[in-house]
Structures are given as structure tokens and as C-alpha cells.
Amino acid sequence: MAERNKRNVEAPQGVGRLRVEHEKVVKGCEDQIQHWKNVKGDYEVLEDRLKTLPDKVSYDIMVPFGPLAFMPGKLVHTNEITVLLGDNWFAKCSAKQAQMLVEHRKKHVQSALDDLHKTKKNFEARVGFTEDLEKLSDGKGGYVDIREELEGVVCKGKRRVSLKPHSKPKTEAIVKMEEEEEEEMLNAEGSKRGVLSEEELWARLDELEAQEQQEEELDRRFDSADTNGNDDTTSSSSEEEKDEEGDRPAERSKGGTTMPLNGSQVDRTALPPRDGGKEEQEDDEEDDGLPTIHFSHTVEPKKVRINTGKNTTLKFSEMKEQKQQAKRKKNNGTSNGHSHHGLHITSPTDIYRLFVDVKNGEPVPRKSILKSRSRENSVCSDTSESSAADFEERRTLGRSPSHDDNTYSDTGSAITEEDAPTGELPVPTSRFQAFSGTVVEKEPIPLSVPQLTIAPPALPTIPERKLEEVVPEAPQEAPQEAPKRVSKFKAARLQHKGP
């Protein structure tokens, strides 16, 4: 520990010294550049002089006599110039030839200047980097390490895990049959031995599977943008699976039908539902002196049984409720016409989010509230598991961010003048989680283009729609949503719902 502290102290010093050295190099480069610029200037003056020199056959000049005296004299042979070529070589040439030589030298100077400029830029960049490194090692300067601990597996992996155990029973059934045959054919001892060897094979298979899964998780870890937070979780989950698989060979001797059950158990243990909302623990000082934010995903939606007349269950998202409540406290003007047990619906997206069917223990959002079976996009429902690319999903994915934008606005029941900015489409999704789905680009159309053109054909029910301007509030507080906008669609539906 003392060593690490010592290292920590030395590191910033080393970094500081590195920065100093870099700056020295930059300064050196600047000096050189200045020098070469002077040389270039000299050559240019010389060129001008060479151009004018042959104009006259002879010039009357004051010839310098030593360091202190001048004498009137004449400059003759105005076209004959003895040029120093370098390395004690001279050449007599005409003024024009001398000019050519000067041009040639200027080229060299220019190339040297360019090189110096490049080096200077490189080193300036390096200085910047070392400065950042310094700030980083100091632990201040606004650098925050954001770590997300993956306790289980993201959707892709989940699917893989669930598939694997299912692939087993077939082969296992066959092996079971073989075992039975062996038992029939051989005597008791022989059959036992046969069973054992089979079990050994299965044990070997299980080991290989465990290895494969570990590799998968490693890959996933490298693929994802997370840093070190996964180590514990992946190892723990792999351990869990190993335990499960350790149990399996024992169980297999009992009966092959237990396999699918085990597989599903593996599923559940490997992917513990990550309860709790997004957590942001600010400024955890870690060993390396960097404030860390621990970030974890998703919300386990609470199930609230609400009879909507179609024998469906409404899923109620806790986090959304909090956010909406926070927003409502601020706004205090939204239409609270329907309050389903505290559900506040202010826009169509709310409906999509809240009215979710429950199927097989998993929340399945609906395509439309009119239909009993539908899919909601992954963004709204906070369940990234359902980010399977469905076209409808994508469509609603594209639409709902825009509706999200529309939702959180400072509206009363009246229509406010709001313009929907285009570039903020992906922003609202970040409220809930890292955006993992696809973004449909066509959606900005109703928001960006002057809505007057779109209004008539799109929604015949809202002919009186005006342009609504959004007041994008960039610095948002944590519980608040992204810029609040109300589109004409939303307002229209509000109007239709309200009165």
C-alpha cells in the first residue's frame, strides 16, 4: 500500500516533468521556425535586389571601407554575381541564374519550415495529452470514472444461454437410450461402467461449455464500453453456471428430463433481474484517486393489476412514475384527468409505456393500446431485453423519442408555441438507459419541417394545429426529462382526451 502511494506520488511528478519536456520541445520548435522565417525573408529581399540590379550598367554607391568609413565608388558588372553554393564552392552566374538559385534555396527553407510546423503541432498535442493525464492522476479536474457493473448478461447473451441447455436434451435423450440399451445388453457391472464413462463424457462436455460461456462473457466484456466492473460479475455468473453444470451430471443419471429445468434455472441465476432504478453514486473516491460513478441499469417494473376492461394487466414503471411526479410538481399544469391509481398520462407515449401486457412473467409492451398484443420499443419500457429488432419496434422507437420530447414540456392544457429541434432525437433515450436499439431517421420529419405542411394530411382530426415551439432547456436537472416539447399531435390528443 505504501508502495502504491509512493507510486501515486511519483506518477504525477513524472507526468509533470514529461509535460515540461514536451513544452521545451515546442519552444525549441518555435525558435527554429522563427529563425527559418528570418532566412526566408532575407532571401526574398535578395531576390528583389537581383531583379533590379541589371537595370543599370553601373551604380554610384558608397563603398564601405572598414567598419567605420565609406567611400564613393561605382558598382560595375551588374550582371555578374558570384554565388556561394555551400561547402566552399562558388559559381559566377548572371543575375537571372542567381535568381534561380535563390528560388531553389527558398524551396529548401520552405520544406524545413513545414517540417518544423508539423513537429510543433504534434508536440503541442502531446502537451495537451500530458496535461489531461496530469489532471486525471490528480483526481480532480472534472474527470469521473463511470463504471457499470454487469451482474449478468445483456439480451444477446441471455438468449444464448437459454438456447444452450435446450440443445442438450436431444443428444441426451439419445444417450439415455443408448445407456438403456447398454444396460440391457451388458450385465450389471458392465452397464455401470458404461454409465460412468458416459457421465465422464458429459462432465467433459460441461467443462467445455463452461469455458465457452466464459469466453463469451469475456468477449462481451470487451465489446461493451464498460471498464473493470465486470470482473466480479462475470466470474460470479460463470461460477454459478459451473455449479449448475456440476449438478447436472449427477442429476442426469436420474433422468434426462430434468435438463430443461436446470437450463431455465441457469437462465434465472445467470441473469438476476436487476432491480432498482438507475443509481448514480456520485464521487466515490477509489484507490486510484478518481471519482467514480457507479451506474447500473434498468428498472424492474412493478406489476400493478388494473382492469382495463380487456383482462389485461398494466405494468407500472416505478421510475417513470417518479420522473413524472417530479415533472408534475414542477409543471403543475398537465391534465390529470385520469389518475389510474396514480398513473399520470400526459401523452400517448405514457400510454405506450404504462399499458404493458404481462406474458410469461415478462413485460411485453403493446403495439397499440387498441390491440391486446403489441410490442413497445425498448427505450420506453426500460427493458433492454426486448430490443429485438422488430420493425414496429423501430417505428415506435423512432416515434416515442419524439413523443418523449413532446411530453415533457411546460404546457398547461393550452397549446404552446413550440418548435421541435431535430438534433435531439437520440437524447431523450439516454434518460432511461444506454441506447441499444436502432434509431429511425424518418421520424424527425414531423418535427423539423414546418409542421403546417404535414398537419393536414397526417392527422385530419387536428386541423387547427399551429406550430408549436419547443423551448429546449439544455441544463436539465436529474429527475427532469430532456427538452420539453409539445407537438401538435400530442396537444391534439390531449385536447381530444380532455374535453
Added chain:
Amino acid sequence: MAEAIQKKLQLGLEKYQQMQKDVSKSMSARQKLEAQVTENNIVKEELDLLDTQNTVYKLIGPVLVKQDLEEAKATVAKRLEYINGEIQRYEMLLKDMEKKSEQHREVLSSLQQEYQRAQGRAVGKV
């Protein structure tokens, strides 16, 4: 015991410093040669720009001696080759010297460790 090691350490240090000086000398010589190479390249190019009508002179001491353009070009080319050869030689030299200095550095570090151990033992004894 510690004193003997200390003396050895001193000697080693001096030797190492000497080697470092040699290395830096060779480096600076090589840099000079590099500058000469550049210069001679420019001269060669400029000579190519001229034609036989111009007289070429060479400065030998205080005297400008007339030279033939072709001769001058040949001379410059030869000089260039010579300089390049010198650079190669110096590079080899430099490499060897660096290797030697590395070895010496290791010897020094081991000596230093011994010395520290001896120091520790001496302190312990006292």
C-alpha cells in the same frame, strides 16, 4: 567491507560517466556529418542548375581557384559518398558504445545493491 564496495561503486560510476561522454561525442559528430550531407546535397543540386558557361570557383584558404563545372560536380559527389560512409561508421560505433554502457549500467546497479545490503548489515551490526 562496505568501504571496498563503495570504492568499487565510485570507480564504476566514473567509468560509466566516461562512456556516456563518449557516446554524446559520437552523437554530436554524427549530427555534424548530417548537416554536411544536407549542404552537399544542395550544392550538388545547384551545380546541376548551372551550365558550363558559368565559372565555378573553389575556396582554398584565402584563394578562389577556378574549377571546371564537371570536375566540381564529380568532387561534390565524391565528397557526398565519403560523408555517408563516415555516418555509417559513426552509427556502428554509437551502437557498440551504447551496448557497452548498458552492460556497465547493470554492473553498476548490482554493485549498488550490494553496497546497500552491506550498509544494512553494517547498520544492523551497530
